[in-house]
Structures are given as C-alpha cells and as structure tokens.
Amino acid sequence: MASKPKLYYFCGRGRMESIRWLLAAAGVEFEEEFLETREQYEKLQEDGRLLFGQVPLVEIDGMTLTQTRAILSYLAAKYNLYGKDLKERVRIDMYVDGTLDLMLTIALAAFSAPEDREKAQASIVQKAKTRYFPAFEKILKDHGEDYLIGNKFSWADIQLLEAILMVEELDAPVLSDFPLLKAFKTRISNIPTIKKFLQPGSPRKPPPDRHYVETVRRVLQF
C-alpha cells in the first residue's frame, strides 16, 4: 500500500498552503515535517533533496518534488481536478495562475516592514476587488454553473475559495459586491472534504504571524 505524501515546510502557509488545500480537497491524507532550525534545512540540502535549494518539498509516489506550481499541476492531474481536455486545462491554468499570484502577494506582505504592511495589504485588497474578483464573478455569471469550469469541481475552484478566504481575513466585507462569489464560497466550503479541512484540528495553517516570519528568516537566513 502506498505511503502518505509527506510535506516539508515551515509550520505556516507560505508557498505550501495551496498544496495542503489541494490534497485535502482530494481527500488525500498527508504527513508534515516542519522546519524549525537551520540544521534541518541544511540537512535537506546536503541530502540532495532540494533541486534548487528551496522548499516546499513534497515526497510522493517515490519522488522528491520541489517548485510549488509543478507539484500543484501534478496533483491536480493525479486527482482528476484538471478538467477533461486541453481547452479546460488551459482555462484552469489561467485562473489558478491569477489566484496564486494574488495569494503569493499576501504571503510576501507578511515579510514587509511593519510600517509598510498596512499599505501592502490595502493594495492587495484593492487588486482583489478590481482585478480578480470581478473576473471570477463574470465567469460564474456568464455560464451560471456551480463550478468555474466544465460544470465540474476542479483545482480552480479550490484555489479561488482559498484566495477568497485569505482576502476576507484582510477585509471581511470584501465580497459585498460579488453575490455569485458569495454563493460560490458557501457552496465550495460545504463540499465534505473541504468542510473537514476548514474545521479546527485540520492541517490548515493560520495566517502568518511574527513567530512564523522569524522562523522563516532564521531557517533561510535572510
């Protein structure tokens, strides 16, 4: 019997969170090893498991994988969350690239100087409200279906929900002008695997705090 995938990262969201979401939504149990010391990180490097000297690192199917997007694409295909053909696939790629860009700016804002952080976060909320959410609201409006693509649950739906929740943490009423996204959020949150992931005690990680930022800086030495 195959062993569970194993995730190596800090105990926080960063670039690993979207991978946790995808595995959880697919109903796949996984293990995690949290990086807390420089020594742990150096050992991973010395063992030759980090292709470009970086985490996230995921061990799955006998392979040692790095690069977030490569891992996400592999998982999406493996768990049938990547559409039915090339045309659906490219649309999923467009949508997830957009949401991932948005979420990475949120992850990076945690590392900005305290005096710059509020401004950075305001800019992110602005982008979400004027660039990303209108695009997805329109997509849902145009086809009137429950999911973003092909009337079937996909990686794009998981990532949009993840992004919506992240932006709501910065600005709770951000969906007030987006009724279809509100309904989408409720609908996707109620999918059993996702509902379980959203409950306390799941592998879902909290927003980055000072302790998380300090850990990352210490381990990666920057």
Place this chain on the structure above:
Amino acid sequence: MAGKPVLHYFNGRGRMESIRWLFAAAGVEFEEKFVETPEDFEKLKNDGLLLFQQVPMVEMDGMKLVQSRAILNYIATKYNLYGKDVKERLLIDMYTEGMADLYEMFIQLTVTPPDQIDAKIALIKDRTKNRYLPAFEKVLKSHGQDYLVGNKLSKADILLTELLYTVEEFDASLLASFPLLQALKTRISNLPNVKKFLQPGGQRKPPTTAKMMEEARKLVKP
C-alpha cells in the same frame, strides 16, 4: 483554415519573450500587435480581452489566453514539447519553474531603484552561479543526453536556452564553468527554427533597458 496566433504585448521582451521562443522553436508563425499607446491598452481592456486586465495575451484557437505560464503550457502540449507522460511533464515543470524564478530576477532588475542595483546584481550572480546553473548542469551530466528530459526536445530545453542567452548578455563569464549547458545552448540554437528566430529580422526582441520599462509602465498607468 485557422489564422496565425496573435500576440498582444509591448514591443519588447518582458513576459512575452518566452512565448515567442516557444512558438518559434515549434515552427509556428505568429503575428504581433504591439501595445504602443495608453489608448491601445485601454481598448484591449474595454473590449474585455484581458481576463485580469494584463498582458501578455495570445489569441489562438478561438481563445484569448493570458498568464504566461498557462500560455506556455498550452503551446507545449499542443506542439508536443511537454514530454511523453505525467512524470516527464512533472520534471519539465520543475525545471522550468526554477528557470522562471531566475528569469524573474532579471526582469525585476530593470525596475530596481538605482541605490539597490548593485546588491541585486550581486544576488543574481550568486543565484545563477551557485543555485540554478549547477542544477541544470547536473541534470545533463546525470543522463548524458542531448535534452533535459526524456531524450527529446521539450519546453525545458527551449526556455533554458533563452535563459542562458539572458545570462550571457548579463555577464558571459557566468557560463564559463558549465560546459554541458554551453553545448546545449549551441545545439538548440542550431535547430533550424531557432536559428531563424535568432537571426536579424527574426521576431526575437532586443535586450530590455530601464528606459523601455519606463515607457511600458507609462502605457499601463497613464
């Protein structure tokens, strides 16, 4: 009969150049519509052609594709430059994601404030010489084949060649200790389609200067 793909972008490399390389290597002729005035950009947005109000945008196969990764993956799949199976695809993705990270550092250099440029340049040199190029040299050494993955030309070889030219333009000495990468660069450059692309009169764009970036920024934010 379907028309040629149409590429919408500024008249410069930026985030469209990798797409030009991939089309060229695949032997696919394409047209370009350059965004030259703020009005050009407004028109694209107002006509609803830009999913996230951004370029690059490529019109092909009846679609308006945005997000460079999504576009590159679509082209690679369509023209058989994405390996023969899921595992080869995964390797190609891991390698190209690393390349994209380094390429992004070069893109960011053109918008770096003067007082930070020296530090940025030093970081790029360090990453190039100590993180990225060694990783790719090691891959080629490990199997001794002409191409990075599966003994067959893929998106990874083409984008690596583009990156090596970028590195060479930046500081040719950085390539000195990587003989296998130099050989790959020569080999890919000699493929008839690539050779044509690289010749004067080909659609390859000249190196980006800070001035060009400034002009491009004015078009997006008048």
